[in-house]
Amino acid sequence: MELLYGPIRDYAWGSRSAIARLQGRPVPSDGPEAELWLGAHPGAPAMVDRDGHRVSLTDLLLAEPDHWLGERVVGRFGTRLPFLLKVLAADAPLSLQAHPDAEQARAGHAADADRPDGQRNYVDPYHKPELLVALSPMEALCGFRDPVESAEALTRFGVPGLEPVLAALRTGPAGLRDAVRLLLTWPADERDALVAAVVAAPVAGPEGDLARELAAAYPGDPGVLVAMLLNRVRLAPGEAIWMPAGNLHAYLRGTGVEIMAASDNVLRGGLTPKRVDVDELLRVLRFEVLRDPVVPPLEVAPGVVAWPVPVEDFALHRVTVGAALPEVTLPVPGPRVVLCCSGEVSVDDGGGAVTLGSGRAAVGTAAAGPLRVAGTGEAYVASCGLR
Numbered sequence: 001m002e003l004l005y006g007p008i009r010d011y012a013w014g015s016r017s018a019i020a021r022l023q024g025r026p027v028p029s030d031g032p033e034a035e036l037w038l039g040a041h042p043g044a045p046a047m048v049d050r051d052g053h054r055v056s057l058t059d060l061l062l063a064e065p066d067h068w069l070g071e072r073v074v075g076r077f078g079t080r081l082p083f084l085l086k087v088l089a090a091d092a093p094l095s096l097q098a099h100p101d102a103e104q105a106r107a108g109h110a111a112d113a114d115r116p117d118g119q120r121n122y123v124d125p126y127h128k129p130e131l132l133v134a135l136s137p138m139e140a141l142c143g144f145r146d147p148v149e150s151a152e153a154l155t156r157f158g159v160p161g162l163e164p165v166l167a168a169l170r171t172g173p174a175g176l177r178d179a180v181r182l183l184l185t186w187p188a189d190e191r192d193a194l195v196a197a198v199v200a201a202p203v204a205g206p207e208g209d210l211a212r213e214l215a216a217a218y219p220g221d222p223g224v225l226v227a228m229l230l231n232r233v234r235l236a237p238g239e240a241i242w243m244p245a246g247n248l249h250a251y252l253r254g255t256g257v258e259i260m261a262a263s264d265n266v267l268r269g270g271l272t273p274k275r276v277d278v279d280e281l282l283r284v285l286r287f288e289v290l291r292d293p294v295v296p297p298l299e300v301a302p303g304v305v306a307w308p309v310p311v312e313d314f315a316l317h318r319v320t321v322g323a324a325l326p327e328v329t330l331p332v333p334g335p336r337v338v339l340c341c342s343g344e345v346s347v348d349d350g351g352g353a354v355t356l357g358s359g360r361a362a363v364g365t366a367a368a369g370p371l372r373v374a375g376t377g378e379a380y381v382a383s384c385g386l387r
Helices: 018-022 057-063 065-069 071-077 102-111 147-155 160-169 173-184 188-200 205-217 223-229 278-284
Strands: 002-004 035-038 047-050 053-056 083-090 096-098 130-134 138-144 230-235 240-243 249-261 267-270 298-301 304-306 315-321 327-330 336-348 353-357 361-364 371-383
Touching (some): 018 083, 018 249, 047 057, 053 057, 096 223, 102 278, 130 138, 130 315, 138 240, 147 223, 160 173, 160 188, 160 223, 173 278, 205 223, 223 230, 223 267, 230 240, 315 327, 353 361, 353 371
Antiparallel strands (some): 002 361, 047 053, 096 249, 096 267, 130 240, 130 249, 138 230, 138 249, 298 304, 315 371, 327 371, 336 353, 336 371
């Protein structure tokens, strides 16, 4: 194993305390710290020490793909690490967004080839399913709830202009597409008044609170209303949400460990100053009800839990060691990225041990052996999901 140094992305919605506190740095940080990236994505690759200086993990993989990735991973995914591990820390709501499936990503990237950078929807040809595990209590919007329930909630605001949206929702799942399309294509010169009327309505409870919270950050954005069509999820530490292709979602606040296929394809629907392509978003969205988006941890061995997902790009395990269980051996295949989230752990794959404190990470190659985790603490292990 080798120490891995991940860059921190300073998006405006990030926390000035969560990642700094995780890593034992002074709080507050100098600016917002939204995401710690631990992988080989070309947008922000992590670094490894070599001969007195640091080189990107991306360059190491390209130089020795079979050593780092192994023949099976190279054969399936090419000379790239197929997953990206992150720590996400949100102090403000993120954009409403969805990600394409693999076929949509390939076709979209090819279609975007001749477009200027600012007009591209697809920056790479890969899908981006995601799993997020809460480190702190976390709130998110994830997947469409029953549209009839959404209609009942929006009716309480008493805004006459919403009647076409309510009529679509009352037809059930078949009307979801029309309801979302109506909201996202609402005439630009009428949006401020519509959102203001919703916010001004004396509606108590979760829907009223959510509308006021989102409108305060994004006044006049129809995404404020689209958000109320989604499940509002409150995660306890250790619980997760799984976001497959076409799932409309947004994080509201909290800190979590996120693992995803290594892509940066994001189609936004609102709650953002960034580019929104309504037609393309509607094309990739899955207009189906997501009854229960929460994924509980599954114990797979003493001291080890996982959150199984139906993709080959990644798998995630959490290992807990301490006085009752001082050492765990995890036989997941390489390559692997290990992140310590509390305490202090030693990680060894037969190629050398490294000690990780909270917020520190390590990377191991496919050529190494089973992963041994020892000490007192908690670590997340990211690997490929190939069986």
